[in-house]
Amino acid sequence: MSSVDIAIRIRGLEKVYRMGTEKVRALAGVDLDIRRNEFVAIMGSSGSGKSTLMNILGCLDRPTAGSYELAGKPTHRMSASQLARVRNQEIGFVFQSFELLPRATALANVMLPLIYSSRYWLSARAMARKSLERVGLAQRMTHRPNQLSGGQRQRVAIARALVTNPSILLADEPTGNLDSKTSDDIMMLFKQLHAEGQTIVIVTHEEDIAGHAHRIVRLRDGRILSDHPTADDPTHQTYLRLAASTAASLAQGATA
Amino acid sequence: MMLIPRIIFQTVVLALQQIFANIVRSILTTLGIVIGVASVITVVAATDGLQKFVLKEFATIGASKVWVFPRMPPGQRDRYSWRQLRITVPEAEGMLDRCPSLIRLTPIVEMSTSVSHGDVTKSVATVQGVNSSWHLIEDRDILQGRPFNSIDDEQRLQVCLVNDKAIEELELDANCVGQRIDVGGRSFTIVGVVETKTVSPMFGGTEAVSEVYVPFRTALTLRPEPRMYIIAQTRSPELFEDAREEIRFYLRRSRDLKPDEPDTFGVQAIEAVISQFKRLAAGLGVFLAGIVAISLVVGGIGIMNIMLVSVSERTREIGLRKAVGAQPAVILLQFLVEAVTLCLVGGAIGLALGYMFIGVLKFIPKSPLADAGVPFWAVLLSVGFSAGTGLIFGMFPAIKAARLNPIDALRHE
Structure with missing residues (x-):
């Protein structure tokens, strides 16, 4: 695994919150590598530290200790202003509650990250259009969030996350506010984006949602409990085939 | 960027x-x-x-005018009487020669006396004695007849100027030049009518009143020891400071004031007020x-x-x-x-x-x-x-x- 392929490299990551006099260790030393074009689900019960990890991955929060390199850049050493630039250019973040600007149209919402990068308005508009087309909302560009369904809103949010062409797409419980049919649609969208080459990390507590990913990282009490590929992972499929044939040959050998 | x-x-x-x-x-x-x-x-x-x-x-009052008037020095009431402080005729007559910043001046004798025309009598009217420079200093148009000249003054002629308010109050003819009125018991011939200039009441001006003007020296024959002040005109408005010093020097000498004694007169210009x-x-x-x-x-x-x-x-x-x-x-x-x-x-x-x-x-x-x-x-x-x-x-x-x-x-x- 060469360093060029590494999207995220985390070593000894810790996060301690102070609740009054009490200290809460939300993350107690996490090591994690995520390659480019991986589709990873982070799972865990509430209080496991999965959201804390996600916020640090999204550079929305800073670790207490440890290192986090995003596309080779050491974010744990960056200033608030440098982190803002990383959030703008390297990360697309999808929130559980969408976080759209209520008075702005879908197009204006998707353009928002581009406002904060040095792009001209017209090219920003064209990029936002393309991004909305990519999530299948070409017909809803001038609608405001209250004129859109939940699934459409989350699609707008995903279009906004994709518009800067980020290194990683992070989604924190992206289907948490959606019904199961819409959830499946959104997950299909994620799979499609992944198939187009996008690196995706989602946080969820639902097994069937996590099942869409190719790798599941389980957290408990701020530590990684398990980290293994799912049935959908092509490498995993190879492994399963191998295991099956091995098992079959073993079985043959046993009967022989 | x-x-x-x-x-x-x-x-x-x-x-x-x-x-x-x-x-x-x-x-x-x-x-x-x-x-x-x-x-x-x-x-x-x-x-x-x-x-x-x-x-x-x-500006209507005039920017280059200087007033010279008697003034009681503060706290000196026991020492001087108002009578002593009066500006005298020789003081007024000598001032122009001694004060080069002044271009002209007129002493003004102000007196209250009765004025009558036929049966109409105004028992208290303001009559002012002025010389011919008054016309230039006050810049008031002559509506009828003629202004005063130096002969009126030198010969102490019994002539007078009136304004339109006086014409109205004394029931004179509209064209009153040549008519005669009694001023302080003497008969005067009206030689001209002057326009009335009023200052807004806000600045102490009053409604137009009857005005009667007689030549300065003629006025002296009515009041041998008159109360008098002087209106002078400087050659230009900015010469006021010079004019004041010249007038002070001249009047202090003529009044024999010692260096430590305060002025017994005032010199004021509209410029200073402005x-x-x-x-x-x-x-x-x-x-x-x-x-x-x-x-x-x-x-x-x-x-x-x-x-x-x-x-x-x-x-x-x-x-x-x-x-x-x-x-x-x-x-x-x-x-x-x-x-x-x-x-x-x-x-x-x-x-x-x-x-x-x-x-x-x-x-x-x-x-x-x-x-x-x-x-x-x-x-x-x-x-x-x-x-x-x-x-x-x-x-x-x-x-x-x-x-x-x-x-x-x-x-x-």
């Missing part, structure tokens, strides 16, 4: 959207600024109008504008208040903007621009209101503010002040917004 002007433009658009989205709240918020700017503009313009009005009045008035008016204007500016500060606190509300109301929005990559400085700029825009819009409305007030005041008939104008510095000052208010009072909420941690802001309910 291209980013900054574009961000400013976008934040201005955003701020305007915010203002229009909460239009009622915005109006109420900027009310303080609106009232503040409107009152600054009104007060400054009113002061300006009043000053122009007063200066015009002063400059004093200008200083007073400027001071008054600044003082009033200062008081009114307090309302701008109060308005600024209102802006700060609403900006703080806006920051906590939009904490999630700030969090989102940060999450998608807004620099802290850009968030700071956004809220500053919003506060400044709010103040500037308020300032513009205030400016318009102020101009409206002044417009209304100007149209009041006989308004002393007819010439009121809003000086450019007042516009700059109030617009600058409202923008400054926005900057200063917007700074605190803006810094608060810029310092928010993105994740804390996003979790805000």
Whole structure:
């Protein structure tokens, strides 16, 4: 695994919150590598530290200790202003509650990250259009969030996350506010984006949602409990085939 | 860097959207600024109008005139009697030769006496004895007949000038030149009619009254020891200081005053009063504008208040903007621009209101503010002040917004 392929490299990551006099260790030393074009689900019960990890991955929060390199850049050493630039250019973040600007149209919402990068308005508009087309909302560009369904809103949010062409797409419980049919649609969208080459990390507590990913990282009490590929992972499929044939040959050998 | 002007433009658009989205709240918020700017503009313009009005009045009195009159030195009442302080005829006659800054002068003998024409008698009328220079100094037109000349004075002729009010009150003919009236028991021939000049009552002027003028020396035959003052004219208005020193030197010598004795006479010019008035008016204007500016500060606190509300109301929005990559400085700029825009819009409305007030005041008939104008510095000052208010009072909420941690802001309910 060469360093060029590494999207995220985390070593000894810790996060301690102070609740009054009490200290809460939300993350107690996490090591994690995520390659480019991986589709990873982070799972865990509430209080496991999965959201804390996600916020640090999204550079929305800073670790207490440890290192986090995003596309080779050491974010744990960056200033608030440098982190803002990383959030703008390297990360697309999808929130559980969408976080759209209520008075702005879908197009204006998707353009928002581009406002904060040095792009001209017209090219920003064209990029936002393309991004909305990519999530299948070409017909809803001038609608405001209250004129859109939940699934459409989350699609707008995903279009906004994709518009800067980020290194990683992070989604924190992206289907948490959606019904199961819409959830499946959104997950299909994620799979499609992944198939187009996008690196995706989602946080969820639902097994069937996590099942869409190719790798599941389980957290408990701020530590990684398990980290293994799912049935959908092509490498995993190879492994399963191998295991099956091995098992079959073993079985043959046993009967022989 | 291209980013900054574009961000400013976008934040201005955003701020305007915010203002229009909460239009009622915005109006109420900027009310303080609106009232503040409107009152600054009104007060400054009113002061300006009043000053122009007063200066015009002063100009009618005359800018190069010098008054010389007896004056009791303070605390010297036991030493002098008013009679001793009177300006004497020789003093008046010698003054022009000794004071090169003066171009002409007239002594004025003022007396109250009865004036009658036929059966009509005015028992108390003001009769003034003046010489022929009086016409040039007072600049009053002769409507009929002729002005006084030096022969009238030297020969002590029993001639007089009247104004139209006197014609009316003494029931003289409209064309009264040649008619005779009795002044203090003697018969005088009217040789001319002078126009009446009045000063606004605001400055001690009165309604037009009957005026009768006789030659100076003729007046002396009516009052051998008259009460008298002198009106002189300097060669130019700025020579007043020179003229005063010359007159003081001359009168102190003629009155034999020792160096440590105070003047027993006064010398005053309208110029001195004007400059004093200008200083007073400027001071008054600044003082009033200062008081009114307090309302701008109060308005600024209102802006700060609403900006703080806006920051906590939009904490999630700030969090989102940060999450998608807004620099802290850009968030700071956004809220500053919003506060400044709010103040500037308020300032513009205030400016318009102020101009409206002044417009209304100007149209009041006989308004002393007819010439009121809003000086450019007042516009700059109030617009600058409202923008400054926005900057200063917007700074605190803006810094608060810029310092928010993105994740804390996003979790805000």
